[in-house]
Structures are given as structure tokens and as C-alpha cells.
Amino acid sequence: MSEDFVVPDFGSSEGTGRHLAIICSKGNLDMAYPGLILANAALGEGVQVDLFFTFWGFDMIMRDRADEMAFSPAGNAAMRMGNVRMPQALAPAPGMTGLATRMLKKQIADLGIPTVPDFLEQIVASGGALWACKMSADMFHVTEADLRDDLSGIINAATFIEMTDGAQILFI
């Protein structure tokens, strides 16, 4: 190094050699975000990222469903209204899922965090790859026409395992 001052170590511009594989299996709005946020953070750190969508995670990459993902307080013991724990008996009440979804979407938007489709677009722009699970596609009778344009492909689980050899794997 020729500089006579301290320079941050940003590693190689070609990437860190680290590879993260994130399996998204949930179709609830609140469970879509952990994978998206981690994928985005990893890409910003020069980590190679592949996302594999399977089972209910398909809603994240389906054209006509990604904007309709919902959040239900049912079965979520951590759900609170302000600081008060929400009684589970209220959770299945009519309209509750819609109300909770609107609240969550507003909180996410207020933080400047994108919607699920916009977030996936950002991940692809950052160099991440999106893969759909073949078995789920067959089971749901879904073809590529039903899925996002920027999807890298529909592949089977074995192919995904093969392409993520040596990667760190997150199952969500």
C-alpha cells in the first residue's frame, strides 16, 4: 500500500468469496422480510446471494400475489397493541388480518423499506439471483408466466443444493 494514511479494508471488488443461500418458504408478509433484508445486507457487503422460493414462499415471486401478502396476528403470541399483549381470542376476528396487514405495511413504509416486489427488484439489481422450486411450481400449477420476469429460473432442489455447494444456508 502506497498511502501514508489508514485506509479501510473493503476487501476485493470482485467479492468476498462468501456465498449465502436463503430458502424462503413462508407466505406471510412478516416472514417475507427477514430473508429480503438479510439478502440485501449481504449483497451490500460483497457476498454472493441466491434465494430459493418454495411452498408458500412462492407468493413472494408471483406477479399477482406479492402485493397481496398479508400478516395475521393469529398464533403470534408476541402480538401487542401498544404495550399490551393482544388476546389470542381476538386474533381470528373478522377484519383482523386486514387491519394488522395495513398497520404492518405502514410501519414498513415509514421506515423507507420497500414493498416485497420492489425489494426483490433491488436484490436483483444488486446482483442477487432468484430461483423458484420446481416441485412447488408443479404442485401449485404455476409456470414462469405467473412469476416475476427477473426470476433466474425454476429448478429442482438438487440443482439448488449443487449450485450452493459451500454456501451458508438460511431456511426461513
Place this chain on the structure above:
Amino acid sequence: MPVTTIAEHQVHVDAEGFLTEFDEWDPSLAPTLAKAIGIELTDRHMEVITFLRADYKTQGETATTRRTQAVGGFPIKEQFALFPGKPGKKMAYIAGLPKPKGCV
């Protein structure tokens, strides 16, 4: 914070080398900071840096790549091309700002 000399400027830096005083940066430092991390600065790089500086002044924190796209109008893909590998941190370093704190 230690004081160091970069491009004939006396500046305060943290342990990693990021400038710590907003007002100690001026545009003449940018090419030297960029070169130190392997980036040959162009006018387009400087447009991003200028946005980050202006945004920091009003927001009090460094814009994330998301904000740099949404508010600054610089597409994420281009940010990765201009500042390869770790765009958020590299842009901040050249702009004399702290690393972005936001998650997205």
C-alpha cells in the same frame, strides 16, 4: 480520534480510516480517498458523493444505497458498478461520512 494528513489536508479519522469531521472534507480530498480504495473518480462518482454530502447535512445520517436510489436518483445497479463490492461503505468513505447505519 487521530489526526492524519490526506492530500495535504489535516483531518480527523477513526480507527478504520473514515473521516470523522463533516467540515474537514472538501472535494479536493475525494480523488485521493477514491484512489486509496482502488477507484478512479469520474464526474458521475462525484454526483453521487455530492448527493450523499447534501443528504447527510439535512438528515444527519449517511444515505443507504436504497435512499441513494429513491431520493438521489442513482440506480442501485449503477451504484454497484461505480463502487464495486461494497457500494454503501465505499461511497461513504469517499464522501467523508460515517458508514450508513440503516438496514435497507
